[in-house]
Amino acid sequence: MGLLNLLFPERRTSAVIARERLKIVLAHERASRDAPDFLPVLQRELLDVIGRYVEIRGDMIRVNLGRSGDTSLLEINVELDRAAVKPAKNGAAEDGKATAPKIDPGTATPWVKPS
Amino acid sequence: MVGKVIVLTSGKGGVGKTTSAAAIAAGLALRGHRTVVIDFDVGLRNLDLIMGCERRVVFDFINVINGDAKLNQALIKDKRSDNLYIFPTSQTRDKDALKRDGVERVLNELKESFDYIVCDSPAGIEHGAITALYFADSAVIVTNPEVSSVRDSDRIIGILASKSRRAEFNLEPVAVHLLLSRYSPERVRKGEMLTVEDVKEILSIPLLGVIPESESVLKASNTGTPVVFDEESPAGRAYHDAVARFLGEQRELRFLQPERRSFFRALFGRA
Numbered sequence: 001m002g003l004l005n006l007l008f009p010e011r012r013t014s015a016v017i018a019r020e021r022l023k024i025v026l027a028h029e030r031a032s033r034d035a036p037d038f039l040p041v042l043q044r045e046l047l048d049v050i051g052r053y054v055e056i057r058g059d060m061i062r063v064n065l066g067r068s069g070d071t072s073l074l075e076i077n078v079e080l081d082r083a084a085v086k087p088a089k090n091g092a093a094e095d096g097k098a099t100a101p102k103i104d105p106g107t108a109t110p111w112v113k114p115s
Numbered sequence: 116m117v118g119k120v121i122v123l124t125s126g127k128g129g130v131g132k133t134t135s136a137a138a139i140a141a142g143l144a145l146r147g148h149r150t151v152v153i154d155f156d157v158g159l160r161n162l163d164l165i166m167g168c169e170r171r172v173v174f175d176f177i178n179v180i181n182g183d184a185k186l187n188q189a190l191i192k193d194k195r196s197d198n199l200y201i202f203p204t205s206q207t208r209d210k211d212a213l214k215r216d217g218v219e220r221v222l223n224e225l226k227e228s229f230d231y232i233v234c235d236s237p238a239g240i241e242h243g244a245i246t247a248l249y250f251a252d253s254a255v256i257v258t259n260p261e262v263s264s265v266r267d268s269d270r271i272i273g274i275l276a277s278k279s280r281r282a283e284f285n286l287e288p289v290a291v292h293l294l295l296s297r298y299s300p301e302r303v304r305k306g307e308m309l310t311v312e313d314v315k316e317i318l319s320i321p322l323l324g325v326i327p328e329s330e331s332v333l334k335a336s337n338t339g340t341p342v343v344f345d346e347e348s349p350a351g352r353a354y355h356d357a358v359a360r361f362l363g364e365q366r367e368l369r370f371l372q373p374e375r376r377s378f379f380r381a382l383f384g385r386a
Contacts, residue, residue: 013306018262019313026269026317033273 039063050078054085118149118226121233121361122251124275126267128238130259131296134332134342136235137165138351139255141341142358144199148230151190154204155247156237157213163203166193167339177205180217186224195344200229213246222250240274249280253290253361255323259297260309268293268318292323294357299328301373311371324357326350327370 043063050056060079065072123136133156140152153176154162163169168191174184193199202225205212225232236247248254254275258268275289276282282289295314302308315322331348335341343358345351349370356366 011306015303015306015309015313018309019317022262022265022309022317025266029266029269030273 035065039065046076046078054080056080116227116230118229118232119252120222120226120250121231121253121255122236122248123233123255123257124236124244124248124271125238125257125264126240126244126271127259127264130257130264131326131332132238132257133161133165133235134336135255135257135294135296135326135354136233137162137341138343138354139358139361140231140233141193141196141199142343142354143231143233143361144193144196145343145355146358146362147198149198149228150231150233151200151202151225151229152233152235153202153225154235155213155243156235157204157243158206158208159237160204160206162201162235163191164339165336166191166201166341168193168201168203169339172203175203175205176221177207177212179221180212180214186221195340211242213243215246215249218246219250240270244271245274245278248275248289249278251275251279251289252281253292255292255294255361256318256320257294257296258314258318260295260299260303260311260314262309265309265314265317272318272320291320292361293318293320294323294326296326297328298325298371300371304373311368322368323360324353325368325371326353326357 043061046063047056047058047061050061056078060081062075062077064075064077066075067073121139123132123139125132133154136152140150143150152162152166154160155176156162157177160172160175163172171191174189176189178184179186179189189202191201191203193201222232234247234251237243248271256268256271258264272291275291279289281287293315295311298311299308303310311322311325327349329342329348329350331345332342332350335345335348335351342348342351343354353370356369359366
C-alpha cells in the first residue's frame with residue numbers, strides 16, 4: 001500500500017484541499033472552545049500589569065493552555081514593540097518600592113499613546 | 116409512555132433540516148411509532164408547507180406556551196399517517212417568545228402521548244436554536260459535504276456537549292448522529308466534493324445516513340409531501356434507511372456510487 005501511495009500520490013483535488021483546510025481550522029477552534037474559562041481573564045490581568053511598565057496592546061499578548069506529553073503547558077507570549085517603556089510616573093513604580101527600569105532619557109523611545 | 120426528544124440541527128441554514136425533520140418524522144410514523152414534529156423556527160414557519168398542512172394551521176406553539184390554546188387544539192393530524200402529528204410554530208417576530216420553562220412544559224405533555232418528538236431547529240446558534248436543542252435526548256446533525264456546513268456542524272456538536280440540559284445536569288450525553296445530505300456521488304468521484312469518510316472522520320460522530328442529492332426532494336416540497344412517501348425516490352429510500360438505523364437496525368449504505376447512465380438516456384440527454 002505504501003508503495004502504491006508513493007507511485008500514485010493522492011491528487012490535489014479541491015475536495016482534498018477542503019478536507020485539509022477543515023482539519024486545520026477545526027483543530028484551532030476546538031482547542032479554543034475547550035480552553036478553561038480563566039484564560040481570557042488571566043490574559044486581561046497580565047495585560048494590565050505589563051501595561052503599567054511598557055506600552056502594550058491587547059493583541060500583543062497570547063495565553064494558551066497546551067499539552068506536552070503528560071504535562072499541561074501554560075504558554076504566555078508577550079510581544080513588545082521595541083520595548084516602549086512608559087515614563088515611571090504613570091506606573092506602579094511611582095511609590096519607589098518597585099524599581100522601574102532605568103532608562104536614559106536620551107535614548108528611550110517616547111511613550112506615544114496608541115491610536 | 117415517555118417519548119424521546121430528537122432535534123434536527125445544523126448551525127448552517129439551507130442544508131435540509133426541515134426536509135429531514137419532515138422525512139424522519141414521517142418515516143418513524145410509517146414504522147408505527149406515534150410521532151409529532153415541532154417547528155422551532157419562530158417567525159419563519161415552514162414545516163407546515165413541507166408537511167402540506169399550511170391551510171390547517173389555527174393555533175401554534177407560542178399560543179400553547181402562553182396558555183391561549185390547548186395542545187390538542189394546535190396539533191395537526193397528518194392526512195397520510197394516523198401516527199403523525201404536526202405542531203406548527205408562530206409567525207410572530209418576537210424571537211424570544213419561546214421561553215424555556217414553557218417549552219419544557221409542552222414537551223413534557225407531548226412525552227406522555229408520543230414515542231418521538233422531532234424538533235426542527237432554526238439555523239444559527241441564537242436563542243431559538245439553543246432552545247430547540249436544549250431538551251434533546253438525541254440529535255441529528257444535518258450536514259452538507261461542504262466546508263462551511265461541516266464547520267458549523269462541529270460548532271453545534273460542541274454546543275450540544277456543553278449547553279444542553281443533559282450536559283448541564285451531568286446526565287448521559289445527547290446521542291449525536293450525522294446525517295449527510297445533498298451528497299453527489301458523481302462529484303465525489305471527480306474529487307469535487309468531500310467524501311462520506313472525510314466528513315465522518317472530521318466530525319467523528321456516528322453516521323446515521325447519507326441522503327443523495329435528488330430531484331425528488333424539490334418535487335416533494337412543491338407538493339407538501341415528505342419525501343419518504345415517494346417510493347421511487349433515492350432520497351426517500353435513504354431517509355427510510357436512516358430511520359431504520361436510528362431504531363437500531365443494521366443497514367448498508369446505499370446510493371454512494373454514481374448512477375450508471377444508460378446509453379439511450381445519455382443519447383437523449385435525460386439525467
